[in-house]
Amino acid sequence: MKAPIDWLAVALLVGLIGPPRMAATGVDSLRVAGPRKSATPPSSISQQSPIDIRGDDLQVVKKQAVPPLTFHYSTHATVDLENTGSPNEEATVRANVAAGDGEIRVGNRVYRLVQFHFHTPAEHEVDEQRFPMEMHLVHKAADSSTLVIGVFLRAGAANAALAPMFSQLPKQSGAHVTVSQVNLKALIPPHEESARYTGSLTTPPFTEGVRWVVIAQPIVLSKGQIAAFAALFPEGNSRHVQPVNGRHVATDDSHFERDEGVPAGRIH
Numbered sequence: 001m002k003a004p005i006d007w008l009a010v011a012l013l014v015g016l017i018g019p020p021r022m023a024a025t026g027v028d029s030l031r032v033a034g035p036r037k038s039a040t041p042p043s044s045i046s047q048q049s050p051i052d053i054r055g056d057d058l059q060v061v062k063k064q065a066v067p068p069l070t071f072h073y074s075t076h077a078t079v080d081l082e083n084t085g086s087p088n089e090e091a092t093v094r095a096n097v098a099a100g101d102g103e104i105r106v107g108n109r110v111y112r113l114v115q116f117h118f119h120t121p122a123e124h125e126v127d128e129q130r131f132p133m134e135m136h137l138v139h140k141a142a143d144s145s146t147l148v149i150g151v152f153l154r155a156g157a158a159n160a161a162l163a164p165m166f167s168q169l170p171k172q173s174g175a176h177v178t179v180s181q182v183n184l185k186a187l188i189p190p191h192e193e194s195a196r197y198t199g200s201l202t203t204p205p206f207t208e209g210v211r212w213v214v215i216a217q218p219i220v221l222s223k224g225q226i227a228a229f230a231a232l233f234p235e236g237n238s239r240h241v242q243p244v245n246g247r248h249v250a251t252d253d254s255h256f257e258r259d260e261g262v263p264a265g266r267i268h
């Protein structure tokens, strides 16, 4: 088991000992090694998701340098829960959100929450570790640009906010269930420190230019809730991590720490 990684310390270390070119530009070349998992040589231009978020890949930025997130999420939304093709590994259960029930501000931009869905196991990794599930909250700006909030899910107590949905997950491909009184606000962890980078959709057509915000602190759900989702996707429905290719990953969190082999984030 590795020691906990202090991202700020990593950044300081890199800044101190890095070559002059890196120190001058500050960003582009923190990752110069080859791919860690994929046998496919990385393309110098591809910017795909998900990625393995590693301490030694990060350009850690000061907290005030990361635009704050402001969530305006309904506490009593009605969602259209849809099975988009189980057991297809690219399929999921997606909650379509009505206009007006979810919005996020990042800096000066406003994004509307269009839908959220789930993957098992998690798609993003933290130092090569995977959570059992990951939720993606997909937002669109007026110019159609996309921002996705990634939230890790770990096993623990039952999750009351997910319960109305996970107790009646539509099992057949194409099936819909209308679920009311969904507390969208409770789906976001109390601590919103995150890793941010530019990537892609993780399902076809893998469109790039997606702004990713992966929140460090996981939310908790029960093993029974995980099993209810996993039963629909026995082969899993996650894409493997993709090469970082020197992308800038910014974070305002220096505490992605390991806990008994699990990337625990910060658990309070």
Ligand SMILES: [Zn+2]
Pocket: 117, 118, 119, 136, 202
């Ligand atoms: Zn997704």
